Amino acid sequence: MTALRERRVGDEVLFYARKRFVAKARILGLLHNRPLAKEIWGVDENQKTWEHMMALGDVVEFDVSAEPILEGLSIPVPLRSLTLVHAEERRRFLHLATSPSQPERTAPSTGTRGPGDQAALVRDDLFRALASLKTHIKGQRPSRHKPITLLWAIGRLTRGEERMVEWETFKAEVAPLLKEFGHPDSRVTPEYPFWHLRSSGLWSVEGVVGQGATPTPSQLASSRARAGLGKDAAAILRRSLSRAEAIGLLCSTYFADADRDRLLERVGLAGYTSASGEIPTGGSGTVKRRRVTSSQPDRDxxxxxxxxxxxxxxxxxxxxxxxxxxxxxxxxxxxxxxxxxxxxxxxxxxxxxxxxxxxxxxxxxxxxxxxxxxxxxxxxxxxxxxxxxxxxxxxxxxxxxxxxxxxxxx
Ligand SMILES: [Zn+2]
Structure with missing residues (x-):
């Protein structure tokens, strides 16, 4: 059921039969429709049908032995149910499928992770955490406080600034962002992401005793608390590809209906709004383009x-x-x-x-x-x-x- 729930349009589906992968296809649409499923496939002896339906396209047939791939992904053989494979694992799977000699392995992710940097964080974990931030939901919309704060922290990282920031500085920099890019009905409470981002496994807080309720701003100020990206998360996000992917993922996951260009500009990541790194700035009629830096190399x-x-x-x-x-x-x-x-x-x-x-x-x-x-x-x-x-x-x-x-x- 988890795998069913987490499918997305655009995901790739592999077809498995007799210990072989025999085709792949792309999910074009998802629907949950019991009457339609009954009409098409009928019901089994328990009156159940296949009501979680996928519309598939781009079907490509091939034939590869599934066992080495499933073993590489630590999935029990034979495959008996729907299994969701993360995009990064999928890349490793493709690697296995094309050159079976040297399967690439990364450190397995360890179970629970407390606040801070206690367990090694791998790239997969980072993206999984970014895509599933626990956000406070008010009305229909999840709060944007955490993703805004993460973008702000990535901006600092990009400029080579200190990873850990004292509460007063954090408040001065993050509160205006929360006010501008949070939902209008969402209160500006920078202490919330400062403290609760720890649950993502990507964030460290120092100088505060206790793990429970959100400390008050005055407690944070008097204890001179500091917070910032965890060491492992920062190390991954210093790599240019991971950083580009993280920024892209945060924007598409949490800011679909926000002014992303403006947000990225405000956190110092304006170059990430385009592939060229140039920012088109609006003008009346003519589009003026300005360079992010004055030292863009000349193209050949x-x-x-x-x-x-x-x-x-x-x-x-x-x-x-x-x-x-x-x-x-x-x-x-x-x-x-x-x-x-x-x-x-x-x-x-x-x-x-x-x-x-x-x-x-x-x-x-x-x-x-x-x-x-x-x-x-x-x-x-x-x-x-x-x-x-x-x-x-x-x-x-x-x-x-x-x-x-x-x-x-x-
Ligand atoms: Zn064209």
Missing amino acids: QRLVEHIKMMYKHECQVCGSRVETRYSHYSEAAHIRGIGKPHDGPDELSNLLCLCPNHHVEFDRLAIYIDEDWSVRRNSTGDVAFELRRHADHVIDEEHLRYHRGLCGRV
Whole structure:
């Protein structure tokens, strides 16, 4: 039931039969409909049917032995029920499927974790924790205090500032963010995330005795309490890919209907609102673009021309070609921006040839490219196009993964 509940549109489903994986497909829709299920499949001897239904697409058939993969994932063989595999584990599974010689293992996650840094936190745990923050629910909407605070902490980390922050500083910096980006009916209580983020396993608090009720602001002030990201979480989030993925995940999970661009700008993470790291700022009619830093490296014009010629100015997403009076027009787009904060390389493997519309959509994270080269719309996960690839154009999949991270597709 847990696996059923945690399925998401866009997830991949593997089909298992006779100890082999025989096909994969993508979840396009989820529904719970008992009458429909009865109509299609009838009922078993206990009058039960298969009412948790999935609409699947992108079916690809193949045939691989399941046992080494299931063993690698510590899933009992044979497989008898629905098993949910985290995206990161899935990557390891793919690794197992393609080169069975050296299965990659990371430290197993240990059971319960107390406040602070007592147990080693691995990357999977971090993303699981970020995606399932326990938030106080008021009315229909979960409070945004914790995710706002985490973004603020990641902003500090990115600027190389102190991990642990004293309560007075925390309050001065976080309270205005809670006021601006929390729900209008949610009270501004910075002591709440300061204290309760510990339950996520990603957060440390020092200087306060006791684990129970939220200390009052005056208690926090008099004890000179300090809080910040846990050591392990900070270590993972210092890596650029993990950081991009964490920011993307927090934004897509908790701020779907908020002004994310403004929020990221306020916590010093403005560059993460686009793949290029450049922030389009609104103007009346004309869009002025300003650079995040003044030291963005200049791109290699030969590579720009090369990629455009390779595709004859045809957009790799939609295939269209913008005509000009004497020639054609296209744009060379870096998958992972070459300036701050992304620091991608200026190489052909990090470039795409796009039409202006798809360049904007790609840069502003409205579309992303999946592992199977389908171009998906970020708002729905729907496949919009198949990425066109020239035989001589080797695209580095790590850059696409980074871009997906920015899109919140971890
Ligand atoms: Zn296009």
